[in-house]
Amino acid sequence: MVRLDPARPLVICDADEVLLRFLAGLERFLERNGCYLDLTSFRIHGNVKYRATHEAVADETVTKLIGDFFASDTRYLEPVDGAAAALKNLSNHAQIVILSNLPESSRDARIENLVEHGMPYPVIAGKGPKGPVVKDLLGDFAQTVVFIDDLPPNLSSVATETPHVHRLHFIADPRLACLLPPAADAHRRIDDWPTAAEWIATVIA
Numbered sequence: 001m002v003r004l005d006p007a008r009p010l011v012i013c014d015a016d017e018v019l020l021r022f023l024a025g026l027e028r029f030l031e032r033n034g035c036y037l038d039l040t041s042f043r044i045h046g047n048v049k050y051r052a053t054h055e056a057v058a059d060e061t062v063t064k065l066i067g068d069f070f071a072s073d074t075r076y077l078e079p080v081d082g083a084a085a086a087l088k089n090l091s092n093h094a095q096i097v098i099l100s101n102l103p104e105s106s107r108d109a110r111i112e113n114l115v116e117h118g119m120p121y122p123v124i125a126g127k128g129p130k131g132p133v134v135k136d137l138l139g140d141f142a143q144t145v146v147f148i149d150d151l152p153p154n155l156s157s158v159a160t161e162t163p164h165v166h167r168l169h170f171i172a173d174p175r176l177a178c179l180l181p182p183a184a185d186a187h188r189r190i191d192d193w194p195t196a197a198e199w200i201a202t203v204i205a
């Protein structure tokens with residue numbers, strides 16, 4: 001359970017495609033398993049194909065592959081450029097919590113991976129829409145809160161449950177970023193950390 005300091009602003013940050021290069025890691029995993037990702041839309045199911053035949057992998061097999069990927073490769077993802085430096089600077093002015101949808105069994109590997117890359121912050125392993133989790137975490141927390149995520153449904157869920165939270169839409173991988181317009185329920189869309197950090201610093205000032 002994460003304990004908030006009632007006296008400091010809060011930054012709630014997603015990990016995959018915000019702090020960590022999920023897509024690049026998934027592609028390495030798929031390559032080892034005879035598959036590749038053919039990114040024609042912003043989704044994984046339907047876009048994983050067999051290298052040998054270029055045929056789409058069945059949805060239930062993709063679901064299993066993603067589970068295996070989290071189990072074996074969560075520990076080894078690469079950081080997004082500038083993420084660690086930005087959070088370190090922001091941590092002088094705010095507390096940082098990482099809210100990441102991944103299996104609870106992969107939480108320790110995620111923490112070790114983040115620590116290795118200079119991001120030693122508390123991690124909540126969530127699943128499903130993030131709004132209710134943010135609402136629970138905040139309780140009667142009265143300081144400014146910023147929420148950062150790459151997935152529009154998470155931003156919408158937070159907008160619904162906790163409308164006072166400032167919401168930033170951030171997609172690290174440029175191939176994914178160009179597949180998605182700015183989320184309707186975000187206040188801003190920024191895809192690089194130096195610019196994002198500036199915006200967050202202004203919001204929490």
Ligand SMILES: [Mg+2]
Nearest residue numbers: 014016017150
């Ligand atoms: Mg993400």
